[in-house]
Amino acid sequence: MALLVLGSVAFDDVRTPSGYRERVLGGSATYFAWAASTLVQTDLIAAVGRDFPAEFTEMLRGRKIGLDGLVKMADIDTFHWSGRYGEDLNVAQTNWVKINVLGKWKPVVPPKWRNHPFVFLANDAPQNQLAALDQMVKPRLVLCDTRDLWIDQDRAGLEVVMKRTDGIVLNDGEARQLTKERNLIRAASKLHDLGSRIAIIKKGEHGAFLSVEGKGFALPAYPVAEVVDPTGAGDSFAGGLMGYLARRGETDFRALKRAMLAGTITASFCVEDFSLDRLRSLDVAAFDRRMGEFEQFLSL
Amino acid sequence: MALLVLGSVAFDDVRTPSGYRERVLGGSATYFAWAASTLVQTDLIAAVGRDFPAEFTEMLRGRKIGLDGLVKMADIDTFHWSGRYGEDLNVAQTNWVKINVLGKWKPVVPPKWRNHPFVFLANDAPQNQLAALDQMVKPRLVLCDTRDLWIDQDRAGLEVVMKRTDGIVLNDGEARQLTKERNLIRAASKLHDLGSRIAIIKKGEHGAFLSVEGKGFALPAYPVAEVVDPTGAGDSFAGGLMGYLARRGETDFRALKRAMLAGTITASFCVEDFSLDRLRSLDVAAFDRRMGEFEQFLSL
Numbered sequence: 001m002a003l004l005v006l007g008s009v010a011f012d013d014v015r016t017p018s019g020y021r022e023r024v025l026g027g028s029a030t031y032f033a034w035a036a037s038t039l040v041q042t043d044l045i046a047a048v049g050r051d052f053p054a055e056f057t058e059m060l061r062g063r064k065i066g067l068d069g070l071v072k073m074a075d076i077d078t079f080h081w082s083g084r085y086g087e088d089l090n091v092a093q094t095n096w097v098k099i100n101v102l103g104k105w106k107p108v109v110p111p112k113w114r115n116h117p118f119v120f121l122a123n124d125a126p127q128n129q130l131a132a133l134d135q136m137v138k139p140r141l142v143l144c145d146t147r148d149l150w151i152d153q154d155r156a157g158l159e160v161v162m163k164r165t166d167g168i169v170l171n172d173g174e175a176r177q178l179t180k181e182r183n184l185i186r187a188a189s190k191l192h193d194l195g196s197r198i199a200i201i202k203k204g205e206h207g208a209f210l211s212v213e214g215k216g217f218a219l220p221a222y223p224v225a226e227v228v229d230p231t232g233a234g235d236s237f238a239g240g241l242m243g244y245l246a247r248r249g250e251t252d253f254r255a256l257k258r259a260m261l262a263g264t265i266t267a268s269f270c271v272e273d274f275s276l277d278r279l280r281s282l283d284v285a286a287f288d289r290r291m292g293e294f295e296q297f298l299s300l
Numbered sequence: 301m302a303l304l305v306l307g308s309v310a311f312d313d314v315r316t317p318s319g320y321r322e323r324v325l326g327g328s329a330t331y332f333a334w335a336a337s338t339l340v341q342t343d344l345i346a347a348v349g350r351d352f353p354a355e356f357t358e359m360l361r362g363r364k365i366g367l368d369g370l371v372k373m374a375d376i377d378t379f380h381w382s383g384r385y386g387e388d389l390n391v392a393q394t395n396w397v398k399i400n401v402l403g404k405w406k407p408v409v410p411p412k413w414r415n416h417p418f419v420f421l422a423n424d425a426p427q428n429q430l431a432a433l434d435q436m437v438k439p440r441l442v443l444c445d446t447r448d449l450w451i452d453q454d455r456a457g458l459e460v461v462m463k464r465t466d467g468i469v470l471n472d473g474e475a476r477q478l479t480k481e482r483n484l485i486r487a488a489s490k491l492h493d494l495g496s497r498i499a500i501i502k503k504g505e506h507g508a509f510l511s512v513e514g515k516g517f518a519l520p521a522y523p524v525a526e527v528v529d530p531t532g533a534g535d536s537f538a539g540g541l542m543g544y545l546a547r548r549g550e551t552d553f554r555a556l557k558r559a560m561l562a563g564t565i566t567a568s569f570c571v572e573d574f575s576l577d578r579l580r581s582l583d584v585a586a587f588d589r590r591m592g593e594f595e596q597f598l599s600l
Contacts (some may be wrong), residue, residue, distance in 0.1 A: 038476075182388075183525060203506065204501065207506070209520070224485070298517075298598075300557055
């Protein structure tokens with residue numbers, strides 16, 4: 001079934017213990033769409049600036065990613081993030097951010113996409129998430145993401161997003177910031193109270209936790225011996241998860257649990273190289289193979 | 301099958317966000333034996349001092365814990381640890397330690413226990429671990445624990461222990477300190493190189509990882525909404541794990557994986573109250589119930 005994602009497309013400068021890359025393709029919607037499109041057609045709502053190279057657009061066009069919702073703004077540059085990771089690869093340090101197009105942009109969903117049943121609102125301003133959601137006609141499953149910036153600066157907007165969507169996908173730090181609960185079981189319970197029927201908390205190398213109306217499930221991460229660049233792991237996780245659900249057209253608890261595996265596997269590929277380099281060569285066969293290995297790894 | 305543990309019996313002063321307890325019963329061997337004895341008879345090799353109260357000895361006697369190897373030294377006090385936990389309950393801060401008996405004691409295994417097939421060398425000086433091991437006759441499975449102090453002060457002794465035992469049970473910080481590898485998959489691989497065929501890395505609220513000659517398995521923690529006191533969680537984990545194996549008389553990979561569940565469950569009870577308070581009322585029925593819930597929680 002058709003899948004839509006709203007979010008950012010960005011330039012990333014990133015330094016990790018494995019090296020440095022400048023002005024590589026990044027952004028929440030990019031990672032999500034790339035990851036999800038391994039499994040299902042994924043239509044992208046995002047904005048880039050005048051400096052966005054044709055080469056990156058071509059890269060996206062080579063995948064099952066719909067680009068009719070990718071707006072190129074003429075008088076401003078693309079969102080640009082510069083960050084680094086130290087020995088603890090779970091924590092990104094931001095050097096600087098140039099918001100650029102993200103400060104100007106209002107999302108428009110092309111009419112032919114407004115009936116898409118699966119929708120992911122990746123990290124973006126709550127007002128943009130709501131603007132996109134307003135254009136959708138009765139989607140079957142909508143999950144959202146957010147980040148520290150919006151929890152700080154537009155908590156009210158975020159709470160509306162939570163009430164109007166089926167669930168939220170957060171990392172552990174964000175879940176704690178949003179709920180003021182250190183314990184993640186209690187944090188998930190508060191996310192339910194705030195309106196998210198489905199709460200998914202990602203813990204990087206420590207795996208992920210799912211709570212659906214209080215019914216829980218947890219997974220360790222797929223064991224990756226060499227993490228090269230964790231950037232985009234969370235968005236790839238969400239992409240694998242939603243891609244899995246959309247491919248099967250399922251949204252029940254069992255499907256969500258299996259989708260958590262798919263998300264974990266997709267993120268494990270993402271972190272094996274910089275930017276989209278590992279995901280670029282990922283196909284369904286390699287994905288399925290690792291799913292099998294992971295099920296073996298988890299089997300009792 | 302019979303199970304032997306060598307380690308410490310201690311007084312603990314502990315402060316957590318939930319409260320403060322002074323001079324409560326603690327120590328690596330105490331937690332281990334208490335946890336394991338829910339499942340199987342557990343014989344204890346440890347030393348206490350002249351100040352160890354009869355009430356604590358009676359508490360231990362009430363369980364299936366053999367006390368013929370518990371030495372009471374006349375002219376010195378019991379090992380005493382004072383520590384605290386902040387918001388991050390994964391990390392204990394030590395206020396002070398009074399080594400007392402632990403600096404004087406040489407373990408003696410009563411002859412009737414020397415043929416025990418299952419042996420756990422809980423945290424103690426490597427020379428004491430080796431002294432106990434020297435007295436055992438062909439045990440079937442020996443696992444050991446250690447801590448930062450011994451990795452720093454007697455690495456050579458610890459490496460001999462690792463070569464002479466089947467495996468090691470460590471927390472993530474200790475595994476990193478010992479192997480100088482941040483990534484736990486690589487850390488486990490180095491533990492194998494150092495002689496541990498079985499490597500078990502505990503990650504507190506993030507679960508645990510098992511590697512047997514490179515074959516891996518991981519588990520999230522059992523979800524505990526309110527952690528009161530994490531002291532002894534690691535020792536309880538080891539106690540549940542070894543108790544499970546000794547009860548079944550099994551040591552293969554599948555049994556080790558199931559034993560990881562048993563350890564996780566036992567630790568989840570331990571942290572629900574101070575000292576041994578929750579483990580004191582634990583019986584096989586409550587243990588089995590939670591094992592069932594945990595399997596449900598993990599099921600795909």
